[in-house]
Amino acid sequence: GAGVSQSPSNKVTEKGKDVELRCDPISGHTALYWYRQSLGQGLEFLIYFQGNSAPDKSGLPSDRFSAERTGGSVSTLTIQRTQQEDSAVYLCASSGGLAGLYEQYFGPGTRLTVT
Amino acid sequence: AQSVTQLDSQVPVFEEAPVELRCNYSSSVSVYLFWYVQYPNQGLQLLLKYLSGSTLVESINGFEAEFNKSQTSFHLRKPSVHISDTAEYFCAVTGNAGNMLTFGGGTRLMVKP
Numbered sequence: 001g002a003g004v005s006q007s008p009s010n011k012v013t014e015k016g017k018d019v020e021l022r023c024d025p026i027s028g029h030t031a032l033y034w035y036r037q038s039l040g041q042g043l044e045f046l047i048y049f050q051g052n053s054a055p056d057k058s059g060l061p062s063d064r065f066s067a068e069r070t071g072g073s074v075s076t077l078t079i080q081r082t083q084q085e086d087s088a089v090y091l092c093a094s095s096g097g098l099a100g101l102y103e104q105y106f107g108p109g110t111r112l113t114v115t
Numbered sequence: 116a117q118s119v120t121q122l123d124s125q126v127p128v129f130e131e132a133p134v135e136l137r138c139n140y141s142s143s144v145s146v147y148l149f150w151y152v153q154y155p156n157q158g159l160q161l162l163l164k165y166l167s168g169s170t171l172v173e174s175i176n177g178f179e180a181e182f183n184k185s186q187t188s189f190h191l192r193k194p195s196v197h198i199s200d201t202a203e204y205f206c207a208v209t210g211n212a213g214n215m216l217t218f219g220g221g222t223r224l225m226v227k228p
Contacts, residue, residue: 033215043205043218050214059215091158093216101214102147102166106159 002026004107006092012113013082021077021110025094031101032075034067037109038088046090049075082114117142117208121219129227130198136191136222138180138206146210148189150180153203153221162204165189176200201226 005024034046045059049069069075093104122137150162163174170182180191207216
C-alpha cells in the first residue's frame, strides 16, 4: 500500500512568516510522529500522537511550534514566526497496524529553508 | 533517558570488503533497537530491527546486527559491501512509553570502487 506522504517536499519562506507542513500516515496506523533533521542537531523527536490520547509534545523546541492530527489521520505541523534556525528537514513517521507499534515508517520529508 | 552513540561519523571502505558500523546505547528500561538507512536525497528506510527473540537479526540485502545486552551494543555488519550501499546509517532505540525513537548521530558509509 501507499507509504507515508508529506507535502510540500520543499518550502522556502521568509523569516517571520508562518508555515504549515502536512503528513498523511499509512492507512490504519494509529501512531504518528514528527522529527526534525538538521546538520547541527541530527535527528530530533518533536511530537507524538497515539490514537485519541493527548499528544506528547515534549520534543517541541519552542511555543512557536504546534501540531494537530485531525480524525486520527492527517497531521499538520505549524511553525509560527519562523527563524533561520528552523531550517531543517521535517520528517513524519507512522506506526501501528500489522507491523506493530514499534516499527516506524518515515515519509520523504519536507525541506524547510528560512531566508 | 536514552541515548545512542555511533562512534564513527564516516567509514570509507572498498567494494567487496567487510564493514562494521558501531552503535552503543544507554537506557534504564528494556529497549528495542533499529537501524535505518538514508540514501542521498531520500527519506529514512527501516533496515532491520531487534524487538525480542534471537539477538542476531538480518536484512534482505545482506546486513546483519547483533544485540549484545551486556555490552549495550547493536553493531551493524556486512561481509561484502557494494557501491550501492553508500548511504548514511542511523542507529535508533526506543522502549519508553511514547515509543519515540532516539537516534545516534549517523555514520556515513562510503564504498569506493
